[in-house]
Amino acid sequence: MNKLNNKVAVITGANSGIGLATAKLYLQEGAKVVVSGRRQEALDEVAKELEGDFITVKADVSIAEDNKRLIQEATNKYGKIDILFLNAGIAPPTPTTDITEEHYNSIFDINVKGPIIATKEALPHINDGGTILFTNSIVHQKGFDGLGIYSASKGALRAYQRVLTSEVKTRGIRVNAIAPGPIDTPIYGKMGLPEDVVEEMGKGFAQQVPLGRFGTSEEIAKSALFLASDDASYINGIELEVDGGLSQI
Ligand code: NAD
Numbered sequence: 366m367n368k369l370n371n372k373v374a375v376i377t378g379a380n381s382g383i384g385l386a387t388a389k390l391y392l393q394e395g396a397k398v399v400v401s402g403r404r405q406e407a408l409d410e411v412a413k414e415l416e417g418d419f420i421t422v423k424a425d426v427s428i429a430e431d432n433k434r435l436i437q438e439a440t441n442k443y444g445k446i447d448i449l450f451l452n453a454g455i456a457p458p459t460p461t462t463d464i465t466e467e468h469y470n471s472i473f474d475i476n477v478k479g480p481i482i483a484t485k486e487a488l489p490h491i492n493d494g495g496t497i498l499f500t501n502s503i504v505h506q507k508g509f510d511g512l513g514i515y516s517a518s519k520g521a522l523r524a525y526q527r528v529l530t531s532e533v534k535t536r537g538i539r540v541n542a543i544a545p546g547p548i549d550t551p552i553y554g555k556m557g558l559p560e561d562v563v564e565e566m567g568k569g570f571a572q573q574v575p576l577g578r579f580g581t582s583e584e585i586a587k588s589a590l591f592l593a594s595d596d597a598s599y600i601n602g603i604e605l606e607v608d609g610g611l612s613q614i
Contacts, residue, residue: 368594369396373443375435376400377426377483378453380407382550383500386582387450387589392417394590396448399439403453426453426479427471436486446490448593451480452500454518457556458511469514476518481525491538496593499526499542500585501604503612506544519544523604530602539601541592546608547571549579576609 374391378384380402388400388411398419402408408421422438424431439446454476459468480499491497504512505520523542530540547570553563571578588607591597606612 366393367395368590368596369394369448372396372447372593373439373445374398374448374450374593375439375446375487376450376452377424377435377479378402378500380404380411380421382552383545383548383582383585383589384450384452385411386586387452388415388419390583390586390590391448391593392419394594397443399435399442401435401453426451426483427474429478429482432479432483433486435483436490439487440490445492446487447492447495448498449484449487449491449495450498450500450589450593451483452498452589453479454500454502454552455555456502456504456512456515456552458558459514460511461513464514472514472518473521476515477521477525480522484529488533491536493536493538496539496541497529497533498540498589498592501526501542501544503544503546503606503608506606506612526604527602539592539597541597541600541602542604543585543588543592544604544606544608544612545580545585546574546606546611547579548582548585550582570611574609574611575614578609580607580609 374396376384376388379388379400388398391398400419401422401424403425405423412421420442422435424435502519504516526542
């Protein structure tokens with residue numbers, strides 16, 4: 366308990382799935398948490414189930430100005446940032462033949478531009494010795510049909526992470542990423558696919574995972590706690606696969 370006592374954490378995509386599970390765990394561990402999401406109604410709902418010192422901030426990570434305001438509201442309230450967890454993301458699939466500019470832009474704006482702009486805005490406020498964490502994915506390490514743009518976006522974020530790790534080296538800021546495998550979250554229902562197709566896809570993923578099942582948001586949250594805490598004080602620049610072994614076979 367209290368591995369994050371007095372730490373201030375900003376979490377994007379915190380009203381659902383991995384982000385929400387992490388917000389709950391960080392609060393349990395004594396952090397003050399800025400719970401950010403795109404929809405106010407969803408934030409109002411999660412606010413009812415969260416316990417501890419937190420604020421909610423509505424921000425669309427694909428909009429540069431929203432990222433700036435998110436960081437401003439966080440520092441206005443808590444005066445500093447120790448943990449920046451850039452987790453918001455979308456994964457609508459499309460085979461390459463059907464890709465549109467709009468589809469491409471929506472994924473890259475949310476999955477790549479958002480975390481990069483949020484990092485730029487937050488860096489002056491992140492304590493030396495603080496930590497930045499991205500939710501990546503194992504998709505850019507393997508070839509999953511239809512996930513070309515999504516995979517490219519996560520690969521781009523991984524490339525950006527390497528540069529950032531070096532750029533902040535004089536400040537002792539650790540920059541890590543989590544690469545989940547298939548995790549049971551609402552993201553699959555948001556892919557714009559019929560329910561039976563999503564179910565079949567899910568079964569297919571689960572069969573490929575050496576542990577034979579989807580992971581849970583709570584399992585990812587535990588990794589996000591580990592990487593943000595002093596237990597990971599010498600872990601920097603990595604992408605931690607939390608995927609039941611899928612990326613390793
Ligand atoms: P989720 O749909 O439950 O959560 C995604 C979050 O991102 C939601 O809170 C959503 O509101 C937010 N979001 C989406 N667009 C946004 C925008 N424009 N502005 C602000 N917030 C926005 O799904 P999840 O699985 O918890 O996803 C979290 C992260 O995990 C994503 O980056 C996703 O790519 C990654 N991931 C998920 C899986 C999986 O199998 N679930 C696997 C690998 C990686």
